[in-house]
Every structure is written in structure tokens, then in C-alpha cells.
Amino acid sequence: MFSVSITPRVGETDAMGHINNCVAPIWFEQGRTPLFRIFDPNLDFNHETWHLVMVHAEYDYVEQIYCRSVVEIKTWVSHIGKKSFSLKHEAWQEGRLCIKCGVVFVYYNFITQKTEPIPDNIRSRLEQHLITINKEQLTRKREKVKRNR
Amino acid sequence: MFSVSITPRVGETDAMGHINNCVAPIWFEQGRTPLFRIFDPNLDFNHETWHLVMVHAEYDYVEQIYCRSVVEIKTWVSHIGKKSFSLKHEAWQEGRLCIKCGVVFVYYNFITQKTEPIPDNIRSRLEQHLITINKEQLTRKREKVKRNR
Amino acid sequence: MFSVSITPRVGETDAMGHINNCVAPIWFEQGRTPLFRIFDPNLDFNHETWHLVMVHAEYDYVEQIYCRSVVEIKTWVSHIGKKSFSLKHEAWQEGRLCIKCGVVFVYYNFITQKTEPIPDNIRSRLEQHLITINKEQLTRKREKVKRNR
Amino acid sequence: MFSVSITPRVGETDAMGHINNCVAPIWFEQGRTPLFRIFDPNLDFNHETWHLVMVHAEYDYVEQIYCRSVVEIKTWVSHIGKKSFSLKHEAWQEGRLCIKCGVVFVYYNFITQKTEPIPDNIRSRLEQHLITINKEQLTRKREKVKRNR
Numbered sequence: 219m220f221s222v223s224i225t226p227r228v229g230e231t232d233a234m235g236h237i238n239n240c241v242a243p244i245w246f247e248q249g250r251t252p253l254f255r256i257f258d259p260n261l262d263f264n265h266e267t268w269h270l271v272m273v274h275a276e277y278d279y280v281e282q283i284y285c286r287s288v289v290e291i292k293t294w295v296s297h298i299g300k301k302s303f304s305l306k307h308e309a310w311q312e313g314r315l316c317i318k319c320g321v322v323f324v325y326y327n328f329i330t331q332k333t334e335p336i337p338d339n340i341r342s343r344l345e346q347h348l349i350t351i352n353k354e355q356l357t358r359k360r361e362k363v364k365r366n367r
Numbered sequence: 368m369f370s371v372s373i374t375p376r377v378g379e380t381d382a383m384g385h386i387n388n389c390v391a392p393i394w395f396e397q398g399r400t401p402l403f404r405i406f407d408p409n410l411d412f413n414h415e416t417w418h419l420v421m422v423h424a425e426y427d428y429v430e431q432i433y434c435r436s437v438v439e440i441k442t443w444v445s446h447i448g449k450k451s452f453s454l455k456h457e458a459w460q461e462g463r464l465c466i467k468c469g470v471v472f473v474y475y476n477f478i479t480q481k482t483e484p485i486p487d488n489i490r491s492r493l494e495q496h497l498i499t500i501n502k503e504q505l506t507r508k509r510e511k512v513k514r515n516r
Numbered sequence: 517m518f519s520v521s522i523t524p525r526v527g528e529t530d531a532m533g534h535i536n537n538c539v540a541p542i543w544f545e546q547g548r549t550p551l552f553r554i555f556d557p558n559l560d561f562n563h564e565t566w567h568l569v570m571v572h573a574e575y576d577y578v579e580q581i582y583c584r585s586v587v588e589i590k591t592w593v594s595h596i597g598k599k600s601f602s603l604k605h606e607a608w609q610e611g612r613l614c615i616k617c618g619v620v621f622v623y624y625n626f627i628t629q630k631t632e633p634i635p636d637n638i639r640s641r642l643e644q645h646l647i648t649i650n651k652e653q654l655t656r657k658r659e660k661v662k663r664n665r
Numbered sequence: 666m667f668s669v670s671i672t673p674r675v676g677e678t679d680a681m682g683h684i685n686n687c688v689a690p691i692w693f694e695q696g697r698t699p700l701f702r703i704f705d706p707n708l709d710f711n712h713e714t715w716h717l718v719m720v721h722a723e724y725d726y727v728e729q730i731y732c733r734s735v736v737e738i739k740t741w742v743s744h745i746g747k748k749s750f751s752l753k754h755e756a757w758q759e760g761r762l763c764i765k766c767g768v769v770f771v772y773y774n775f776i777t778q779k780t781e782p783i784p785d786n787i788r789s790r791l792e793q794h795l796i797t798i799n800k801e802q803l804t805r806k807r808e809k810v811k812r813n814r
Binding site: 371374376377378380384393396397400403409410411412413433434435 | 520523525526527529533542545546549552558559560561562582583584
């Protein structure tokens with residue numbers, strides 16, 4: 219599991235005094251930067267080195283986040299397919315789980331503009347960060363979150 | 368249905384040359400500004416006038432979007448509950464459906480920090496923008512989108 | 517002179533209830549998109565087609581901007597040098613001049629990573645948008661702005 | 666002098682492969698967060714606690730910044746007036762001075778919507794971060810920067 223600390227920015231608040239919900243995707247993107255280095259070690263981030271396209275993202279906003287203190291973004295791999303993989307993220311502030319996120323990426327060749335199978339060396343590195351939760355655990359976890367709301 | 372035209376900004380591209388996926392939530396937020404005026408007619412946007420909190424959002428990234436031309440954001444109400452309602456959005460560029468989005472808002476009192484039932488006058492205005500698609504239509508629509516990919 | 521209308525976004529406010537000052541550079545960038553098309557007509561925006569690097573920008577924040585109404589961004593060319601040119605921008609909301617901006621770009625070859633003289637055909641198109649204000653006019657204009665504050 | 670480390674975000678790049686110039690103001694805003702705590706210790710950031718309005722900002726873009734490595738934002742107080750004060754910022758990446766910035770804030774009462782003198786207790790804390798460079802030093806510093814370009 220990756221953990222990245224983010225200091226909220228003043229401009230990330232909105233007129234309601236909390237962090238605007240559109241900021242979440244950007245923070246989770248930052249949370250997965252260490253994982254991006256598995257694919258593009260130096261983050262050269264060009265059409266030769268970059269191979270990821272996001273195809274799905276979802277966010278559950280559980281609690282409001284404020285500017286006043288650090289936010290921890292936790293990131294793990296939840297599924298690895300042939301050409302795609304899924305990540306889970308959580309944003310925590312002051313001991314509260316504030317946002318849950320799931321995203322799906324496909325492995326993509328920007329030169330041919332086609333999807334490709336995930337190379338084996340990358341797959342094995344992704345597997346080191348794979349955490350699968352069985353349905354029973356998930357139900358218990360969700361009930362706990364509900365009680366804490 | 369609301370339709371809002373957005374001119375992509377140079378800084379909304381990323382190093383892949385396309386619009387960065389984190390921009391989508393911001394564009395859809397802009398797409399729902401006319402709908403926000405149902406709740407807060409002058410967009411005064413303070414703790415007395417504002418009553419919306421996003422609790423869920425999901426995005427399907429179907430096609431890449433580029434900086435070169437206008438993007439149309441379509442917005443409609445897909446469900447109205449007692450204290451919450453759901454919206455659907457689509458982002459279209461050059462005749463291509465590029466991103467699909469669904470969001471859920473709860474009606475919220477920022478002073479008491481509690482959810483409240485949606486007032487009747489607002490409910491009836493939301494209903495004017497309600498479009499429900501039955502499952503059969505949805506399946507056909509999804510197949511059509513797949514064929515066009 | 518170019519004029520571009522911008523609808524403020526909810527997420528562009530900050531906790532003070534006004535538009536955050538960091539939004540100004542992004543809006544002025546959008547204001548100069550029609551001018552960018554002089555350099556890169558289809559906004560292909562790649563290392564072959566793009567030739568602009570910003571070297572200086574300055575902003576005077578005169579009045580607060582709010583989310584509630586459209587903002588007009590006015591843009592003109594204020595100086596054309598051999599390898600660089602300057603633009604002026606103004607942001608107006610509800611008849612109030614809110615932000616003044618000046619930026620300097622150099623003509624830049626992203627492949628050789630070197631500055632180059634502005635080509636003649638581009639220079640002549642820039643000249644069509646050139647507005648120079650002499651010092652006397654500027655003083656009078658500034659006094660008028662002060663009186664209106 | 667304050668120093669804050671910033672990890673560039675993928676979405677902060679643009680199609681040129683470098684960090685978009687509109688990101689600079691946001692990073693410098695983050696750089697001055699420790700200084701904001703002099704004014705609003707818990708960053709409650711509401712109309713009672715917040716007293717700052719930016720009136721001027723300027724940026725010199727010296728070198729391109731890339732996504733691949735951490736950026737250091739250095740911040741110091743350069744001038745303290747009766748109702749306003751000035752800050753200087755620098756953004757450094759991989760030993761290169763990339764952006765220089767100067768900003769001016771006024772002390773502002775958001776409830777009366779009027780400027781006010783900076784309170785003495787805040788003034789004395791600002792003075793601890795005051796660095797003034799005389800003109801001779803500045804000229805030498807600028808020549809050094811030029812030589813390193």
C-alpha cells in the first residue's frame with residue numbers, strides 16, 4: 219500500500235469553506251504517483267514512456283475535508299486483468315475516512331493508439347501492491363463506516 | 368435537459384496531449400450550474416443559500432478529448448429521492464460521446480450540518496428536468512455506444 | 517481586441533466566497549486562445565506546432581470577482597519585439613474592471629529548445645491586434661480607475 | 666525563510682510536456698501556507714479569521730519545470746508597510762532557479778470590507794521573516810542568474 223501526504227491548498231477550498239469535491243480526483247492522482255513510477259520510472263511522461271489511460275473512476279464522499287490539516291491518501295491495487303487493472307484509494311483527515319475511490323486503468327500504447335496486455339515485469343510489480351478483500355470483510359467494513367457516519 | 372458549451376483550456380491538457388482526466392469533474396460541475404440556480408437563484412453561494420453536498424460521483428471515460436474544439440456538456444435529472452437526487456451528464460466533442468458521468472447530491476443544511484428533505488417547490492422544478500431510461504433502452508444505448516467505439 | 521466570456525465555476529471560489537486569485541492566470545490563458553490560433557491554427561498543441569513560452573506575467577487585483585455572473589476577458593497585443601511580444605488583459609464583471617494583467621511570450625522552438633525570431637506572417641497578424649497607449653493616456657486611464665474604486 | 670516541498674502532479678503538466686505556467690501561482694500559494702498561519706493559526710479560513718487580499722502578483726519564468734522531481738518553494742517577506750506587505754518566492758527544481766515571484770497583500774477586514782493597519786503582534790512576527798536585499802546585491806544576483814541560464 220502506498221501512502222502520500224497532501225497539504226490542502228487555500229485555493230482548493232470553495233465558498234462553503236470546505237475542500238471542493240472536484241479536488242478529490244487530483245489528490246488521488248497524486249496519491250498514485252509512486253505507482254506511476256512502476257510504469258514510467260523517471261516520469262518522463264511522453265508518448266514512448268507512458269502507457270496508462272483511465273477508463274473509469276468513482277468517488278464516495280463520506281465526510282467533508284477542510285484546509286486546516288494534512289490529508290493522507292492511501293492507494294492499493296485491487297484487481298489485475300489482462301489489459302487493465304483497478305486501484306482503490308482512501309482519503310483520511312484527522313482520523314476520519316473522508317473519501318473512498320476506485321479507478322480502472324487500461325494499458326495503452328499512445329503511438330499505435332491501441333490497448334495492449336500488461337507486460338509481465340510490470341504485472342509482477344503490481345502484484346506486490348495487490349490487496350483483495352473478500353465479500354464478508356467488505357460488508358463488515360461498510361457497516362463499520364456507516365456506524366461512524 | 369441542460370446543455371453547456373465549454374472551450375477547453377490549454378492548461379487542461381496534460382503531457383499526453385489530451386485533456387487530463389481530472390478535468391472532467393470540473394467541467395460537469397460547470398454543466399450543472401444552470402441546475403444549481405434552482406437551489407440558489409443568484410448563486411450567492413453561502414451557508415444560508417447553499418444546500419447541496421455531493422455524496423457520489425462516477426465517470427466512464429469513453430474517448431479522449433482534445434484542446435482543439437468546443438465540448439458540449441449535457442445534464443439531466445435521473446432520479447429524485449426524499450433527501451437526495453441523481454444527475455446524469457455526458458461530454459460530447461466533435462460528435463463523439465467522450466465521457467459519461469453520474470452524480471448523487473443530498474439536500475443539506477450547512478448551518479445545522481444535517482440533511483433535510485428536498486422542499487416541494489424545488490422538487491417540482493427538478494421534475495421538469497427528469498429523464499428516466501428503462502433498462503431495455505439502456506441496454507440498446509450501451510450496445511450502440513460499444514459499436515461506435 | 518479579443519473578448520471572451522467566461523462563466524465562473526463553483527470550484528473556482530474559495531472559502532472567502534469570492535473567486536480565488538490563482539484562477540486569474542487560467543482565465544487570461546483562456547482569453548488568449550483566439551490569439552493562440554494565429555500561431556497554431558488547429559490548436560494541435562504539439563512540439564512541432566507550438567512555439568510559445570511565457571517568460572513574464574503580472575496581475576493587478578482591483579476588485580473581487582464572484583461566482584454569480586459572467587466575466588469578460590479582453591485581450592490585446594501591447595508590444596511586438598524581434599523574438600517576443602507582450603499582451604494586455606482585463607477581466608470585467610458587472611461593469612467593474614476587476615483584474616489587469618500583462619504577459620510576455622517568447623517565440624520558441626520546442627524541438628531545438630531555442631528562441632527564434634517571430635515569423636513575418638505571424639508578426640503581421642499580431643499587428644492587427646496591436647494597441648499601444650501613450651503615457652498621457654495611461655495616466656488619465658489610471659486616474660479614472662482610481663476614482664471608480 | 667520558509668521552504669515547502671511540492672511534488673508536481675501529472676495533471677499539472679500540459680501538452681508541451683512541462684508544468685503549465687498557470688500552476689505557478691497555486692504552488693506559491695501553497696508555499697505561503699506557513700506564513701498564512703501567522704494570520705489565521707488554525708487556517709479556519711472564514712470571514713472572521715481571514716484578513717488577506719492579494720492586490721498584486723508577478724512571475725518571471727526562468728526555466729521549464731518538469732513532472733519528474735520535487736520542487737522547492739522558498740518564501741520570505743520583502744517589505745512591510747502600514748496596511749500591506751510584500752513577499753518574494755522562488756521555485757527551484759534540480760538545482761535550477763525556475764520561477765521568481767513577488768506578491769503584495771493588503772490587510773483586509775472581510776466583514777466591514779475595508780483595509781486595516783496590520784496589527785502589531787502580526788507585524789512583529791512578519792519581521793522575523795523579513796529579508797531586504799539592497800540594489801547592489803540584487804544586480805549581482807541577477808547577473809549570476811543570467812550567467813547560469
